[in-house]
């Protein structure tokens with residue numbers, strides 16, 4: 001059991017997590033397992049995610065296991081096995097033939113409905129650790145490494161020793177740290193997402209195409225399909241290039257769209273691709289894809305306030321890695337804050353410990369996560385035949401995409417945590433070598 005969030009124990013840390021999406025929830029569970037006190041402040045009135053699909057690559061799965069094996073078990077309870085352990089790419093425009101297969105590892109990169117996964121995580125977090133309807137507006141740190149004060153839209157004020165903004169791509173925490181100039185920008189891609197019941201998809205696409213992970217490449221668009229909900233539903237994502245600016249009156253990243261618009265984008269594609277698009281409902285939400293590529297956060301922490309997940313490094317969805325990188329952040333933060341918490345009685349102030357932990361977090365995470373943001377744009381160009389060198393050449397595509405995925409998937413998660421603890425120890429003057437992970 002983690003210490004009570006209301007405890008007045010001045011010799012233990014209390015962590016405020018802003019936002020209860022996948023990053024915030026996995027951070028909370030990592031802290032809970034490590035007996036560190038926390039409260040999640042979530043803007044919405046419950047933990048909610050849309051039903052659309054999401055999949056976790058091997059690095060993300062390893063991070064989940066190290067956060068807490070129960071969290072990995074929760075994912076596996078809702079993850080849908082792929083029919084084959086390969087990611088398969090198809091020429092969606094001309095031939096409908098498989099142009100490349102990449103091994104995913106045994107039972108790797110399984111899809112699930114986001115809502116199913118978040119529901120599983122939410123049941124593991126005690127109600128007393130959560131405040132709903134709490135929209136962060138302001139954050140102020142006391143001078144000389146004192147407590148951090150948070151002001152919410154409802155007028156309430158709360159305090160913690162350290163605040164981690166897991167409040168998504170339009171993060172208020174990031175805005176508080178860096179102002180409006182480090183904001184997401186439109187990538188000139190938008191997407192349509194749909195969940196197609198298997199009885200509709202199967203007769204049109206057959207068993208092979210509905211039971212495992214496929215991507216259909218082509219000019220200025222691509223399609224991803226994979227099974228979720230134990231194979232009862234086919235998750236479909238269409239990603240379409242767009243030369244126009246994204247404009248909505250209220251600045252939202254979604255607007256209403258239609259199947260006609262989607263069909264027009266794939267009008268000249270192979271009949272299989274058009275069949276997939278035709279499975280979509282008539283009315284669709286259109287999701288603009290924004291990322292943090294053009295105006296990145298300059299760093300992920302100042303003093304005792306940090307940012308993680310999409311708040312820090314939102315990337316496009318094209319490599320299926322954004323949430324996984326948020327989980328990697330959560331793991332490093334949980335390990336470092338546990339180390340800081342254990343040393344609260346050792347003479348250093350909590351402020352010094354939290355600053356040191358977050359500084360180390362930034363050092364360990366910045367390069368890899370920023371790399372993903374750029375890499376994701378490059379990958380989308382490859383899928384959409386916009387890479388100058390590869391174009392629609394399958395052999396070049398295979399070469400270019402393989403190393404990118406491998407660098408994401410084969411990351412040494414355990415080494416990352418070890419390195420973080422050693423770095424924190426060196427910075428703070430204590431040895432952490434040989435730490436069990």
Ligand SMILES: Cc1cc2nc3c(=O)[nH]c(=O)nc-3n(C[C@H](O)[C@H](O)[C@H](O)COP(=O)(O)OP(=O)(O)OC[C@H]3O[C@@H](n4cnc5c(N)ncnc54)[C@H](O)[C@@H]3O)c2cc1C
Nearest residue numbers: 019021022023043055136167168309310317320322323324
């Ligand atoms: C189409 C698509 C497909 C994707 N597929 C994959 C995939 O297969 N695999 C993968 O790893 N990633 C994928 N991603 C990326 C992934 O969805 C994100 O990286 C991930 O969901 C980000 O989680 P987060 O918790 O950091 O942010 P969010 O999910 O945005 O959560 C932020 C939370 O903070 C709350 N909040 C916001 N503002 C405030 C405030 N002011 N005060 C309090 N609370 C606040 C929100 O209500 C929300 O609960 C995909 C993305 C898209 C768009």
